[in-house]
Amino acid sequence: MMESLLIANRGEIARRIIRTAKSLGIRTIAVYSEADAGLPFVREADEAVAIGPPPARESYLSETRILDAARKTGAAAIHPGYGFLSENADFAEAVEKAGILWVGAPPAAIRAMGLKDAAKELMQAAGVPVTPGYLGPDQSEARLAAEADAIGYPVLIKAVAGGGGKGMRRVDRPRDFAELLASCRREAASAFGDDRVLIERYIANPRHIEVQVFADQHGNCVHLFERDCSLQRRHQKVIEEAPAPGLDAATRAAICKAAVKAARAVNYVGAGTIEFIADASQDLHPDRIWFMEMNTRLQVEHPVTEAISGEDLVLWQLQVASGEPLPKSQDEIAMNGWAFEARLYAENPAAGYLPSTGRLDHLRLPPTVRVDSGVEQGDEITAFYDPMIAKIIAHGPNREAALSKLAAACAGIEVWPVHSNAGLLARIAADPDFYAGRIDTGFLDRHGESLVAKEPDQTAIDRAATVLSRKVGDDPWSGLSGFRIAGPSDSRVRVRIDGHLYWGQSRPELETNTITIAETTVLFDAGNAWAIGLPDAGEIEARQGAGDGAILSPMPGLVISVEVTEGDRVAKGDRLLTVEAMKMEHSLRAPFDGLVGKLQVSTGARVSENQLVVTVMKGED
Structure with a gap:
């Protein structure tokens, strides 16, 4: 095992890697930008090195600065986490050339899976099912349009070098093909410096199912079951779960076997994820699940796999990078229960998911479940990086139990004054369709309006009225509600909630959860945070x-x-x-x-x- 490890990443994944490395007695080294100097991962590492100003290209994406930090600190190994440089084959080679251990996929495997067309051709040759489509070198508009006609509309145009939902267009009619092709190419060229595309069948009710694979340097390769990542917004994952709902044993065996076959086809080493797209218009079957791409790194959602398998995937990464064989064979890996991960973001769903930045003056994350967070109360959410506050991970003996635990955990989150999507997560977890497993990647597009709390419901309004009534007192001269000499009193209260006026009912039996911070009273209700007060005349x-x-x-x-x-x-x-x-x-x-x-x-x-x-x-x- 290596003696020291530099983590070329930040936030929650840096803390996650530090935690496992320290348990093994490995000296940990953090790198950080000026914007991150005060964050927990910097304090928790044994040593920390500043590598530049806040923009990622001048710090976390600077290969030179990271390698300089590794040499300066005598780091024996570098772990890239995910994002940033984790799937950069040139950086991986530079690390190895510098005589430093690379805790990641081999550069050749990263390159083999880096381009969607080449990866699909490789998978076809290996016998892994791929989505019907065109992957050829002829990029003329006429050839691409002819291939789209042959596949049958609707089709999907995808950038060969794409990712993160960019460079992707759905085409429903032949007459729209040329315009959308041009648009896709412009975006691909801008985002990836490569305007080549592929064409594939568009699946109307897609499920995003991925398989965790692991391989060592001794020829061993296993899977740790699958995850369902279908709950997405604009191709970005929101809630993931393991295993995938509605997947029977035979289909699970087929998809996991295909994933191992895909990893072996590129002589893979380390942690990787094989992503599949499934047609969910009917029950899931092996002949309606196709290879989509491979992520040659650890995934953000790896905690749900850890929860159902009982394994520490970062530990496995460090062992494999050190030349050790996989700690378990396929027969020794067992599935236990169900797990969910919800991504808590600093954003405002009620305002079109606008990002929210600022100081976390108040932050309370649920103590009842696993929480992986890169920030603590008092830390700053900046505009420079991904706005994730934390990952909320719930595990239970079955899907219903795990989902109930997740819903309660998200409903109890308190964030102020930064906006968060906690209320949205709590509503999703309690939604009847989601509870029943009726999901595909269009779930939030169909349900979004009903899941976003654009204003408080009547219970929240009544809670505000109850809190404000208690603050003023109950004598008839200073009380907020009307009274009569004869007959019942009027208990309605006029309250201001986030700048809007409402009539609420003071109800002493209601439980309320509030804080007062900088002279603002904040009501926390089902994951939402509302500033409440009394309107003036x-x-x-x-x-x-x-x-x-x-x-x-x-x-x-x-x-x-x-x-x-x-x-x-x-x-x-x-x-x-x-x-x-x-x-x-x-x-x-x-x-x-x-x-x-x-x-x-x-x-x-x-x-x-x-x-x-x-x-x-x-x-x-």
């Missing part, structure tokens, strides 16, 4: 005059233009003013035809999230 008057035309800023930012003045007549959709935040401009528009009421801001003003900026009133001149 002027605010109520403005809202009543505007009807539902109270225009709020969707985020903190700078007012860069105001297009109207008080008293102007506007039509529905007219731009009222523009707010700039995170280098993006957001136009606030009239919700209906009417008159501009009170302007609360002017050009150059700083606004906070949900601040009332202008009102539009229905009515005549």
